[in-house]
Amino acid sequence: MKLTLKIWRQGGRYKGEFVTYTLDNVNEHMSFLEMLDVLNESLVAKKEEPVAFEHDCREGICGTCSLVIDGRAHGPMQGTTTCQVHMRHYKDGETIVIEPFRAKAFPVIKDLVVDRSAFDRIIQAGGYVSVNTGQAQDANSIPVEKEQASHAFDAAACIGCGACVAACPNASAMLFTSAKISHLALLPQGQVERQRRVISMIAKMDAEGFGQCSNVKACEAECPKEISVENIARMNREYLSAVLTSDIA
Numbered sequence: 001m002k003l004t005l006k007i008w009r010q011g012g013r014y015k016g017e018f019v020t021y022t023l024d025n026v027n028e029h030m031s032f033l034e035m036l037d038v039l040n041e042s043l044v045a046k047k048e049e050p051v052a053f054e055h056d057c058r059e060g061i062c063g064t065c066s067l068v069i070d071g072r073a074h075g076p077m078q079g080t081t082t083c084q085v086h087m088r089h090y091k092d093g094e095t096i097v098i099e100p101f102r103a104k105a106f107p108v109i110k111d112l113v114v115d116r117s118a119f120d121r122i123i124q125a126g127g128y129v130s131v132n133t134g135q136a137q138d139a140n141s142i143p144v145e146k147e148q149a150s151h152a153f154d155a156a157a158c159i160g161c162g163a164c165v166a167a168c169p170n171a172s173a174m175l176f177t178s179a180k181i182s183h184l185a186l187l188p189q190g191q192v193e194r195q196r197r198v199i200s201m202i203a204k205m206d207a208e209g210f211g212q213c214s215n216v217k218a219c220e221a222e223c224p225k226e227i228s229v230e231n232i233a234r235m236n237r238e239y240l241s242a243v244l245t246s247d248i249a
Helices: 032-045 117-125 146-156 163-167 174-185 194-207 218-222 230-245
Strands: 003-011 014-023 095-099 108-110
Touching: 003 108, 014 032, 117 174, 117 194, 146 174, 163 174, 163 218, 174 194, 174 218, 174 230, 194 230
Parallel strands: 003 095
Antiparallel strands: 003 014
16 A cells, blocks of 8 residues: 655754654555554665664553554554554555654654653652562562452552543643552552652642643543542542641652
């Protein structure tokens, strides 16, 4: 199949513009990233600069392959990352627009690669978990209620890709931050730093320049791990409780 690609190029001789490429003989069984590999091979063969894009596991686990495809974070499929999108979802002769995630807190490094280290700094602001382990404990030595453990696991599934930020009209990071806060707030191991964690992480999130949540819920719709916005409500409750009852704030 033949495709027309309109790709955002920024860096080097490109000042920030869409560049159009035509790609012939695209196999429908290729993944989206394999298609970009083929494009880059053709550009290198013509002694042109290849398109910079991020990738790692290519198994939907790491979240590195973050692209906006035809206006949707990670592409047309729900609950998937870019690397899990295959070319059979496109038609012969179709035009595909490919952009980087756009947010003030995610500056473009080059082409489709953005700096998402703001997420790392938010996690670092959460600090550590105090657990006096002594010698190694049995795996089930701290009983956790099943429903609580399930909610904690659902929140922990967040891979920190940034799709929530890219999808949000306010470039809010509240779904990501709330998932990280919920994960530990729901477990007994996370109780010691519970109040300090939520105050520190939200303060860091605001300092990084992310916007506020206005309940559009585009974050939940585009999240490849389908993290629920219920975590945002939980984070707001945790924050209000911490501000009102602790001396940390």
